[in-house]
Amino acid sequence: RKEVEQDPGPFNVPEGATVAFNCTYSNSASQSFFWYRQDCRKEPKLLMSVYSSGNEDGRFTAQLNRASQYISLLIRDSKLSDSATYLCVVNTEISGYSTLTFGKGTMLLVSP
Amino acid sequence: NAGVTQTPKFRVLKTGQSMTLLCAQDMNHEYMYWYRQDPGMGLRLIHYSVGEGTTAKGEVPDGYNVSRLKKQNFLLGLESAAPSQTSVYFCASSSYEQYFGPGTRLTVT
Numbered sequence: 001r002k003e004v005e006q007d008p009g010p011f012n013v014p015e016g017a018t019v020a021f022n023c024t025y026s027n028s029a030s031q032s033f034f035w036y037r038q039d040c041r042k043e044p045k046l047l048m049s050v051y052s053s054g055n056e057d058g059r060f061t062a063q064l065n066r067a068s069q070y071i072s073l074l075i076r077d078s079k080l081s082d083s084a085t086y087l088c089v090v091n092t093e094i095s096g097y098s099t100l101t102f103g104k105g106t107m108l109l110v111s112p
Numbered sequence: 113n114a115g116v117t118q119t120p121k122f123r124v125l126k127t128g129q130s131m132t133l134l135c136a137q138d139m140n141h142e143y144m145y146w147y148r149q150d151p152g153m154g155l156r157l158i159h160y161s162v163g164e165g166t167t168a169k170g171e172v173p174d175g176y177n178v179s180r181l182k183k184q185n186f187l188l189g190l191e192s193a194a195p196s197q198t199s200v201y202f203c204a205s206s207s208y209e210q211y212f213g214p215g216t217r218l219t220v221t
Contacts, residue, residue: 034209043202043212044155087155097162099145099170100210104154 003027004103006088012109017078021106023071023088032091032098033064035073037084038105044087047073078110114138118203118213125193125220133188133216135203143206144186145170146178148199149215155202161186193220 006023013019025033033050048055050062050071061074071088088103116137125131135144146158157170161180175197177189186205190197198220204210 032208043214045212046209049209097160097168099157099160100206102147102155104152 003092003101004088004090006086006103006106008104008106010107010109012111013078014111015078015080017110018074018076019078019108020075021073021086021088021108023073023103025069025071025088025090025101027090027092027101028066028069030090030092033062033071034089034100035060035062035071036087036089036102038087039084044102047086075108078108080110080112083108083110116203116205116211116213118201118216120216121214122217123219125190125218127194127220129193130189130191131193131218132190133201133203133218135186135188135205135213136184137186137203137205137211138184139205139207139211140183141205141207141211142183143210144180145204145206145210146176146186146188147202147204148172148197149202150199158188158201193218195220 035047036044037047038044050064054063059076063072085105085107087105092101119134145160147155156172159178161167164183167178179187201216203213
């Protein structure tokens with residue numbers, strides 16, 4: 001089983017739509033979770049951390065379900081500028097040190 | 113602040129040539145990382161460092177070496193480049209969340 005799994009998409013949605021991405025992770029000991037955004041030919045940038053109680057940042061809402069090892073990202077009122085690849089990221093312990101494991105990403109295309 | 117910078121931005125190498133990619137960060141982060149990103153493969157960790165003078169292997173370390181002589185710099189070396197090392201290389205640093213450099217696009221012919 002892959003450590004972090006995401007639907008690669010693409011998700012094609014019109015402006016104004018609500019879209020949700022899901023992610024599952026295999027390491028039940030993982031403690032930290034993030035969503036990153038990556039534009040074409042650019043570096044990944046942190047979108048938001050994901051907290052156990054769920055958290056919201058403007059149009060973006062992240063949820064964590066530890067029992068199911070499942071993370072979600074909800075984008076409301078999609079904008080053209082939201083078009084990007086969204087990476088689900090989970091911390092992993094390697095030799096006692098924490099590193100991040102990245103999903104392969106879900107591509108979002110928002111059209112006029 | 114510049115954040116995380118990488119040099120060079122682009123490079124073309126011939127098989128067997130060597131090169132060093134430089135990563136610099138000005139955020140006083142202890143942790144630094146080198147990743148490669150290939151189509152359909154996502155980001156894969158090559159090597160990482162948890163502090164000045166330390167390095168450790170990640171998921172795909174073969175064919176690469178690294179050094180962290182100064183806290184702000186993390187160097188990635190390719191001693192004998194192979195076409196399989198054609199990729200986009202990202203450096204990152206962190207205290208908690210990771211911040212990435214703009215990437216180096218390397219082509220090995």
